[in-house]
Amino acid sequence: MWKDCETELDFLDFDYLTKILEDTVNDEKLLPSSIGVYGDWGSGKSSLMYMCKNLLSKQKGTVCLMFNGWLFEGYEDAKTAILGSILDGIAENRNLSDKAKLVLEGLYNSVDKFKLIKNGLKFGADIFLTGGIGTIADLTIRNILKDASKKIPDLDIEKVSEEIKDKLNNKELRDDIKKFREEFAELLIKARIKKLVIFIDELDRCNPNTILDTLEAMRLFLFTGRVSFVIGADERHIAYAVKNKFNEIEGIQMDIGKEYLEKLIQYPIRIPSLNDYEMEFYIMSLLFQSNLSEDEFEKLLNYLNRRKKEQFLQFAVDYAMVNECDQSIAEKVKDDILVAKQLSSVLTKGLNGNPRQCKRFLNTLDMRLRMAKYKDITLDTRVLAKIMEVEYFRTSLFRKMAQLSLSGTLSIELTHLEKKKYDELNELKLWKDDLWVTEWIESEPILQSQDLSMYFYFTRTSLDNKGISKVNKMSDTAKLMFDGIRSGSDMYLRDAIKNIDNISDFDAEQILDGLFSELTQDTELDNEKLKRFLRWGSAKNELQISTIEFIRGITGNKIKPAVLPLIIEFYVSTKRSQECKEILEKWKKENTSIASRIDKAIEGEK
Secondary structure: OOOOOOOOOOOOOOHHHHHHHHHHHHOHHHOOEEEEEEOOOOOOHHHHHHHHHHHHHOOOOEEEEEEEHHHHOOOOOHHHHHHHHHHHHHHHHOOOOHHHHHHHHHHHHHHHHHHHHHHHHHHHHHHHHOOOOOOHHHOOHHHHHHHHHOOOOOOOHHHHHHHHHHHHOHHHHHHHHHHHHHHHHHHHHHOOOOEEEEEEEOHHHOOHHHHHHHHHHHHHOOOOOOEEEEEEEOHHHHHHHHHHHOOOOOOOOOHHHHHHHHHHOOEEEEOOOOOHHHHHHHHHHHHHHHHOOHHHHHHHHHHHHHHHOOOOOOOOOOHHHHHHHOHHHHHHHHHHHHHHHHHHHHHHHHOOOOHHHHHHHHHHHHHHHHHHHHOOOOOOHHHHHHHHHHHHHOHHHHHHHHHHHHHOOHHHHHHHHHOOOHHHOOOOHHHOOOHHHHHHHHOOOOOOOOOOHHHHHOOHHHHOOOHHHHHHHOOHHHHHHHHHHHOOOHHHHHHHHHOHHHOOHHHHHHHHHHHHHHHHOOOOOOHHHHHHHHHHHHOOHHHHHHHHHHHHOOOHHHOOHHHHHHHHHHHHHHOOHHHHHHHHHHHHHHOHHHHHHHHHHHHHOO
């Protein structure tokens, strides 16, 4: 298995991105600078920043600090957390002179003052909201202290009141911010720091307020020529944070996030999604790393990287190439090469070339192989990988195949599908026109002669219909979409559908599965939940067959006349009238009380 975190080994062909990031930071004409490392969740932003940090840290007079806002979230105000962390980093990285220590102490006092202001206002607001004060006019320092004195009998209200007033004086606050900037610039000189590079990571995991507070805190430092900020972020996540912050303003669209970033981030560097060749090399590198000794892996990786420079656009590794490097190594990794070639194109498209989701797929694959081994069962890696492709990208087909495996009819259905005997198909006929399924069924290894019962045994946790399990598999961007859709807001539903092509097929399928799980948890179908499920399911061709199969699984006794217009709307918009009419006929037999209403609904659409 592989750790789900940043790495300093480059399997993603990041060398050119690392160098341009390093060059931009080192260009003194651009300082002070703010650099954005943009990419999807899991695209390798953290790894790119760590690679660059290692390069820059070797330069004399350069100090690199890594700030993780997610670690402080919920414990400390984001703005003061980053200010304090930067000062801590300088103190830990340098042998400071006495003068520098005095300047540093003054800066710490300024941070404490900022923190006091933030916490004081929050304390007052909390008392007001809980009824401790009564009116906003009473929200004064003296009243807050009187309330506090009930718990602290010896509190000197007069003395503390005057001290807090001094701290909260607006003019003094403005002066203190100016003083902070001046003293910080002086500190860099006294500490003999030629360049301070601050990497801000994990913003994708933070809530919207933390994201915005962290970015706004940067402004305090962008007034001295020795500082460079490098921020790793998913632009869509920032857009959501900004929109969430200003959602009460009518007419504000998601583009406000883009405008916000363009003003704050001067030099954007974007990480592209992996293409088929890059995904194949990435999967191979992970598998080679797992199955070779450290020396063998280093030897092979160095050799492949040299060969890659000859034709990096369409660089493909095969057995012959590895054999040229080392025959014994080639024998050890020949199966890994086949697995990587089998998975690369499917995962590139299905996961939008996302390294983290690819790694999670491989981790799940490896875990299941080892679970089977503990049961003294040997699973074929390539067969399991092929079953998991359906699990990830055609959830409804996977569920149907699991059912057929239990009944012993799966092999017959797969044989008909593989041999294109569509007239003889029964349970799987819905997928005969799905191009993805056609390509999948024809790919190696062929499944028709395989006993797949054990494969479905070790993948059966995916049959769990709990919505939370679907959410856990999604990318952060998809989770935001899913939460927006579930909120019941038509605006969020429209935005999600508008941006459906910005997430992977896997994420889109997981959202659909999650919406269906929520829909079927109720004893009766909820119109609003059904509407959201059907509109999401009709938004992309790849989701429509899964949506139909999910609907087919609903029994007629759960159907009320009020939901029929939504079903009709779905089959009209998707032009899948035959499949939907079959479902309606099924419901008529299962629930005769709505038969006439179904006939009227169908008649109304002719």
